[in-house]
Amino acid sequence: MKEKLIIIVVASVLGLLVTTIAYYAYQSTKPAQDKPSGKVKAITLKPTPTSIPKVPLTIDEPKNETVVSRRTIQVKGKTSPENTIIVSTNTKDEVVQPTSEGNFSVSIEIGTGVNRVVIRVINPEGESYSEERVVTFTTEEF
Amino acid sequence: MKYFSVTILLLVLASTLLSSSAFAVTTTPSPSVTVTSAPTSQPTETEASRSGILNRIERIKEMVASRVAELKLVEKKGFYGKVLESTTHQITIVDKNKEEREIEIDELTKFEDSSNKSFGISDISKGNDITAVGLYNKDTKRLLARVVTPVKNLPIQYEGIVTKVDTRSFQVSVTNEKAETKIIDIERSTTAFSYEKTAGMAKSGYSKIKIGERVLITGYASVTDKNIIAADRIIHFLDVPPSSAMKNIQDTSAQPEE
Numbered sequence: 001m002k003e004k005l006i007i008i009v010v011a012s013v014l015g016l017l018v019t020t021i022a023y024y025a026y027q028s029t030k031p032a033q034d035k036p037s038g039k040v041k042a043i044t045l046k047p048t049p050t051s052i053p054k055v056p057l058t059i060d061e062p063k064n065e066t067v068v069s070r071r072t073i074q075v076k077g078k079t080s081p082e083n084t085i086i087v088s089t090n091t092k093d094e095v096v097q098p099t100s101e102g103n104f105s106v107s108i109e110i111g112t113g114v115n116r117v118v119i120r121v122i123n124p125e126g127e128s129y130s131e132e133r134v135v136t137f138t139t140e141e142f
Numbered sequence: 143m144k145y146f147s148v149t150i151l152l153l154v155l156a157s158t159l160l161s162s163s164a165f166a167v168t169t170t171p172s173p174s175v176t177v178t179s180a181p182t183s184q185p186t187e188t189e190a191s192r193s194g195i196l197n198r199i200e201r202i203k204e205m206v207a208s209r210v211a212e213l214k215l216v217e218k219k220g221f222y223g224k225v226l227e228s229t230t231h232q233i234t235i236v237d238k239n240k241e242e243r244e245i246e247i248d249e250l251t252k253f254e255d256s257s258n259k260s261f262g263i264s265d266i267s268k269g270n271d272i273t274a275v276g277l278y279n280k281d282t283k284r285l286l287a288r289v290v291t292p293v294k295n296l297p298i299q300y301e302g303i304v305t306k307v308d309t310r311s312f313q314v315s316v317t318n319e320k321a322e323t324k325i326i327d328i329e330r331s332t333t334a335f336s337y338e339k340t341a342g343m344a345k346s347g348y349s350k351i352k353i354g355e356r357v358l359i360t361g362y363a364s365v366t367d368k369n370i371i372a373a374d375r376i377i378h379f380l381d382v383p384p385s386s387a388m389k390n391i392q393d394t395s396a397q398p399e400e
Contacts, residue, residue, distance in 0.1 A: 066219075067218040088299060090297055095337045095377065122379075126356070126383035134238070138220070142218070
């Protein structure tokens with residue numbers, strides 16, 4: 001009886017030992033995916049530089065690809081108060097200064113057919129930024 | 143005697159109860175007829191008419207909603223770009239944002255060209271600049287063209303600083319921020335304006351344009367020489383400084399030749 005008990009205890013201990021060794025052996029052979037190793041370089045990701053214009057400009061009107069039946073359009077938007085705004089169509093140029101809040105509104109004549117309306121902003125340092133809107137004049141009814 | 147009196151009392155109680163119940167049975171029916179008959183017939187009629195009105199309102203609502211959705215889905219638009227592909231029923235163009243736009247052609251689409259009365263879909267080929275106005279479907283992002291027109295010569299803009307003024311040939315050299323120089327041809331039809339923050343825009347002349355001034359040219363690229371722009375309009379800025387890149391160009395060009 002005593003011998004049997006000793007055999008059971010020894011067998012259990014051996015079993016536990018074998019299981020533990022097998023577990024550690026398996027863990028050591030696993031590829032180190034998440035573990036940082038000494039050879040891996042730490043890379044810090046810098047934010048991608050976006051092309052933010054130096055000169056702020058928001059155009060509220062006209063929307064791109066607008067179709068109009070009048071020869072005069074309204075160009076509205078916002079920029080810095082100290083900037084100079086030049087609005088150009090196929091036929092005319094208008095230069096304006098924004099309000100103290102930076103808002104601007106220009107009434108400008110457009111040509112027949114398709115017009116490239118260029119809104120250009122120049123800051124006091126001379127840096128400029130422009131945006132374009134395609135505006136088509138037609139009297140066609142549809 | 144006691145037994146007798148108890149029996150009597152019980153009988154009286156029983157008769158009282160019976161009579162009261164009988165009284166209640168006989169009196170209630172008459173008012174119940176008048177009360178129940180009136181309200182039951184009237185609500186059925188009004189409910190029917192109400193449901194009819196509600197149905198009609200629902201139908202109008204649906205009609206309005208579908209019309210609003212239709213109006214919201216379709217809007218007038220004008221596309222402009224370079225033709226990539228053209229078939230009898232569709233034109234694909236690429237716009238200034240390098241975006242491909244699809245234009246549908248149907249039997250109502252008109253093709254207009256002031257210089258060519260027989261202008262049609264067969265005259266449109268890859269590389270042509272065209273404009274198409276029509277109904278734009280926000281869902282399909284396609285334009286059902288109503289008028290298609292070729293675009294032959296749209297003005298271009300050129301901004302920079304004046305690096306040379308040639309009074310003999312009526313030409314001005316303008317260098318932009320990328321250090322590209324264009325020769326600006328001043329023609330009889332060219333209009334020149336000066337701009338000053340305090341005075342605003344004022345009529346100017348070719349002779350008033352000075353070297354180092356910031357200018358904005360609107361004109362047409364020469365067909366023969368891509369470095370020449372035939373000026374339609376010139377604005378020279380008196381108090382708007384050149385950009386840092388333009389200043390660098392100015393400084394470089396001002397350096398003495400070795």
